[in-house]
Amino acid sequence: MPEKPGFKEKFAEEGGKIIEFPRNPKLSPEEQKEIEKELLAVNRQIFDLEEELAIMNDVLKQTRERKLDEEPAVAEWKKILSSTFKRRKKPDETTKATRQDITHGKVLIQVELKKLNNRKQELEKQLGPEAMAEINEMFAKIRTIRRDVGHFIPEKSSEHIDTESGEDIGAEKMDAGFDLEKVYNGSLEFYKSHHLHEFIDNLPPQIILPEKAKVRIKEALAQGFDQAIIIPGLETQKAVGIARLKEEMADKPLPGLSDNDQYTDSYLNSRIMETSPSIPASTQTKRQKPYILLYQSTPIPQETKNLTYLQADALFQEKNRDGLTLAEYYLLQRKEAEKNKNHSFDAYNDNPEQSNWSWLLDARISAGCVYAAWRPKRPQVEVGWGDLDGRGRELGARPIFIVEL
Numbered sequence: 001m002p003e004k005p006g007f008k009e010k011f012a013e014e015g016g017k018i019i020e021f022p023r024n025p026k027l028s029p030e031e032q033k034e035i036e037k038e039l040l041a042v043n044r045q046i047f048d049l050e051e052e053l054a055i056m057n058d059v060l061k062q063t064r065e066r067k068l069d070e071e072p073a074v075a076e077w078k079k080i081l082s083s084t085f086k087r088r089k090k091p092d093e094t095t096k097a098t099r100q101d102i103t104h105g106k107v108l109i110q111v112e113l114k115k116l117n118n119r120k121q122e123l124e125k126q127l128g129p130e131a132m133a134e135i136n137e138m139f140a141k142i143r144t145i146r147r148d149v150g151h152f153i154p155e156k157s158s159e160h161i162d163t164e165s166g167e168d169i170g171a172e173k174m175d176a177g178f179d180l181e182k183v184y185n186g187s188l189e190f191y192k193s194h195h196l197h198e199f200i201d202n203l204p205p206q207i208i209l210p211e212k213a214k215v216r217i218k219e220a221l222a223q224g225f226d227q228a229i230i231i232p233g234l235e236t237q238k239a240v241g242i243a244r245l246k247e248e249m250a251d252k253p254l255p256g257l258s259d260n261d262q263y264t265d266s267y268l269n270s271r272i273m274e275t276s277p278s279i280p281a282s283t284q285t286k287r288q289k290p291y292i293l294l295y296q297s298t299p300i301p302q303e304t305k306n307l308t309y310l311q312a313d314a315l316f317q318e319k320n321r322d323g324l325t326l327a328e329y330y331l332l333q334r335k336e337a338e339k340n341k342n343h344s345f346d347a348y349n350d351n352p353e354q355s356n357w358s359w360l361l362d363a364r365i366s367a368g369c370v371y372a373a374w375r376p377k378r379p380q381v382e383v384g385w386g387d388l389d390g391r392g393r394e395l396g397a398r399p400i401f402i403v404e405l
Contacts, residue, residue, distance in 0.1 A: 024128040032127070039123040046116050053109050107188050107200055114189075178221060178228070180207060183292070187230040190335060194248045198240050202232040203290050204405060213403050217294065219320075220401035225294040229335060230405075233289045234279070237327050242268075242276065245327055249334040250381040256341045263337075266381035277326050277363035277370050283402065286322070292403040295332060297345070300356050304396035309369040309388050312397040313361050321399040323361020326383065328400070329372050333381065343374035346381075348394060355394035359386075371395060 024032060184207060191199040207230075209217070231237070250266035257263070279287065304312050316323055324332070329346075336345035349355040357373035364370070365385055372383045386395075 024126070026128070027126070035123050035126050039120065039127070042116050042120050042123065046113060046120065049109050049113050049116070053113075107192065110185065111189055111192060114185075178217060180209070180292075183228045184230055190229070190338075194334075196240065196248065198236055199232050202236040203230060207405060209405075213292070213405065216401060216403045217292070220294040220403075224298065225296050225401050227297050227336075228292055228294045229331065230290060230292050231287075231328065231331070233291070234284065234287045242273070242326060242330075245330045249330040254334075254337055257337070261342055261376070261379060264378070264380050267375075267378075267383065269384045271367075272326070272365060272370060272383060272385055275365050277360075277365055279325055279362050280364065283322055283362050286402045286404050287325075290405050292405065293328060293332075294401040294403065295398065297336065299354070300358055300396040300398050302353065302396070304359075304399075305352055305355075306391050306393045306395070307397070308391045309359055309361065309386070311391075312359055316361060316397070316399060319399070322402045323359070324363065324398055324400055326360055326363040326370055326372070329358075329360050329363075329383075330381075333372075333374065343376070343379075346372065346374045346398075348373040348375050348382075350394065352393040355396070356398070357392070357395050359395065359397040361397055 027035070184203075187203070188200055191197070246266060246268055251263060253263050304315065307315065313323070333343070333346045337343055344356070346356050346358065348357040358371060360370045360372055368385050368387045368390065370383060370385050372381065374380075375382045
């Protein structure tokens with residue numbers, strides 16, 4: 001994005017200059033020069049992306065406040081299409097750009113911004129602690145002057161700008177007692193890495209928790225439910241389909257796993273594939289719209305071991321907890337495997353106290369209930385089913401909390 005006229009003059013008037021960073025004796029002059037050059041380029045990219053993001057927020061805000069149709073948004077969208085979508089090699093669909101297109105573009109920019117900021121931190125560390133204070137001071141001045149000469153950069157961090165209103169929603173996100181913003185962005189990045197753009201497109205651009213949801217989240221946190229993911233409603237999940245989730249989440253290799261712990265083609269019982277597990281009517285309503293799923297990163301509770309499906313279901317109802325569906329299981333086991341670089345989250349073990357083989361209490365077929373685990377000896381993810389009165393000392397049930405949005 002070209003610099004707007006007046007920036008250099010304004011920078012000079014303010015007494016600004018591109019500083020010479022303090023020398024790091026651990027680096028050769030050539031090495032330091034290359035790092036400085038890349039750091040300046042990275043920060044420039046960050047400024048430009050923040051500007052694009054702010055424009056998108058403003059377009060979304062204007063279309064909502066004025067209650068406009070798509071045409072005005074398309075006109076604004078054309079102004080930033082070349083730098084936003086074409087740079088990411090997306091097709092030029094200007095004539096039918098919608099609010100959803102802009103929201104999707106925001107997701108791409110947010111992911112790229114995170115990578116750039118991570119790289120910026122790496123470069124600053126290489127230059128050494130003495131340079132970091134001056135670096136931050138210089139870029140703060142550049143940011144201020146860019147805004148003064150007409151660049152559209154928000155005062156607040158772009159990560160806190162609501163995609164609909166353009167307003168800061170950081171405080172709202174923390175009201176419930178956990179970092180909803182981190183959960184939201186993490187969910188988007190997870191889906192993007194697995195090409196689940198339908199999931200991204202059908203998550204709300206703004207999350208404001210009603211009081212009932214906040215109470216439910218606090219209840220979950222108090223009981224040790226320390227992890228969360230935001231999932232689109234059942235209609236979107238069905239459109240994507242179990243076969244695709246199986247392929248993306250349970251079949252594809254994961255870099256960083258050892259050879260004897262690597263994903264191979266997973267097993268899905270043919271009866272489950274043919275009939276497609278049903279979800280109890282009592283919990284379907286909770287999943288009609290996008291929802292927050294909270295779960296425990298710890299092993300499956302021992303109190304659920306060696307229970308029949310009906311006994312485990314009764315226990316969950318008593319404790320006001322929910323059970324997993326097959327789609328949710330596929331998502332969680334992959335998410336935890338990526339985080340832990342192993343399959344401890346759902347691994348079967350002959351020792352009942354160490355086994356994380358689980359009933360999926362909200363995944364039912366006519367003859368019984370679905371269960372799933374990582375089978376280390378195969379090695380593969382294995383999804384089967386058991387009779388309603390079946391049980392096993394190594395088989396338990398992983399509880400979750402569903403929070404409706």
